[in-house]
Amino acid sequence: MATTGCVAIPAPALTVVECLIVVGAYYGLAQLGPMQHLGPGPVRLLWPPTGIAVAAVLLAGPRILPGVGVGSFLVNVFALHRPPPQSVALCAGTVAAVSVAFLLLRRMDFHRELDRLRDALSLVFATLAAMVLNTSVSMSVLVLAGLQSDNAFWLRWLLLWMSNVMGVLLVTPVLLLLYSVRRPRQVRPLRVLEIAVVLTGTFLVTLLATRSSTQFLFLVFPFLIWAALRFQLSGAAPCALIASIVVTYGASNAGGPFAGHGFVSNLITIETFNGSMALTALVLAAIIAELTRAHGRVEAAANEIAAAVNRLDERLRPEDAPSRGQRHRST
Numbered sequence: 001m002a003t004t005g006c007v008a009i010p011a012p013a014l015t016v017v018e019c020l021i022v023v024g025a026y027y028g029l030a031q032l033g034p035m036q037h038l039g040p041g042p043v044r045l046l047w048p049p050t051g052i053a054v055a056a057v058l059l060a061g062p063r064i065l066p067g068v069g070v071g072s073f074l075v076n077v078f079a080l081h082r083p084p085p086q087s088v089a090l091c092a093g094t095v096a097a098v099s100v101a102f103l104l105l106r107r108m109d110f111h112r113e114l115d116r117l118r119d120a121l122s123l124v125f126a127t128l129a130a131m132v133l134n135t136s137v138s139m140s141v142l143v144l145a146g147l148q149s150d151n152a153f154w155l156r157w158l159l160l161w162m163s164n165v166m167g168v169l170l171v172t173p174v175l176l177l178l179y180s181v182r183r184p185r186q187v188r189p190l191r192v193l194e195i196a197v198v199l200t201g202t203f204l205v206t207l208l209a210t211r212s213s214t215q216f217l218f219l220v221f222p223f224l225i226w227a228a229l230r231f232q233l234s235g236a237a238p239c240a241l242i243a244s245i246v247v248t249y250g251a252s253n254a255g256g257p258f259a260g261h262g263f264v265s266n267l268i269t270i271e272t273f274n275g276s277m278a279l280t281a282l283v284l285a286a287i288i289a290e291l292t293r294a295h296g297r298v299e300a301a302a303n304e305i306a307a308a309v310n311r312l313d314e315r316l317r318p319e320d321a322p323s324r325g326q327r328h329r330s331t
Contacts, residue, residue, distance in 0.1 A: 127165050
């Protein structure tokens with residue numbers, strides 16, 4: 001049984017509640033899909049529901065997979081207007097891919113805090129591998145059902161794979177961060193102001209870059225580096241997600257630097273930007289966290305050595321020994 005305050009909640013009931021939350025979040029974020037269309041057909045640049053599914057199974061374990069399956073089925077039937085039989089196959093592919101990602105990350109000794117370089121790299125490689133399964137099942141089902149033409153099959157496959165990968169690398173770290181966040185014992189106003197400036201600056205600079213015909217997207221990276229250096233994943237992950245959402249929205253409207261360019265050119269620009277943001281946020285934040293812990297261990301070890309030297313000096317200090325003159329007269 002789990003307890004909430006003074007009320008004891010049976011484990012099966014708690015699992016049902018968690019699954020319903022996942023279903024609601026999965027379906028709700030799937031509604032963002034229309035703003036992400038680029039070029040002809042339903043091409044999405046970022047698919048947040050996959051990030052929700054991976055985060056849910058990392059936090060709650062395999063028992064949450066029914067919620068992922070139901071959410072995927074509802075999205076395919078009601079949001080994407082696909083027939084129920086094909087929707088069942090598609091949600092089975094999603095559940096299988098999320099399960100593979102979970103098993104790979106558990107095998108890699110993944111820590112949800114993402115405070116080690118190996119955790120960041122594990123999330124990247126597990127996502128790249130697992131989404132191959134999801135994309136292959138999805139595209140095969142759609143083609144066999146006649147819902148997707150086999151024209152430019154591999155281009156569509158690549159687009160779907162990238163949208164799922166970006167959904168995990170950008171959304172999952174933020175959800176894991178929100179789950180582990182704790183209210184600080186002492187709130188420092190300057191610290192709060194700094195993170196507000198970083199997040200707001202990221203949004204404004206990205207918005208400016210998507211409204212200007214000049215390529216200003218690279219101006220986002222100083223804010224991302226600032227966030228990683230000062231706040232590790234707590235600052236870098238939200239910055240990367242904010243920048244990605246703003247740029248994705250700008251690309252879907254073909255404005256700013258995306259105006260007047262072809263479909264493939266804009267696709268390469270947006271996915272390269274999203275991938276660079278995600279990798280920079282994860283890797284740099286993890287490296288800074290490891291360096292911070294190493295510095296703390298070195299400082300603690302130095303303090304222990306200094307304390308040991310002081311204790312040894314006190315033991316060897318000849319305070320009670322006779323003076324040299326007294327020893328000389330006694331001889």
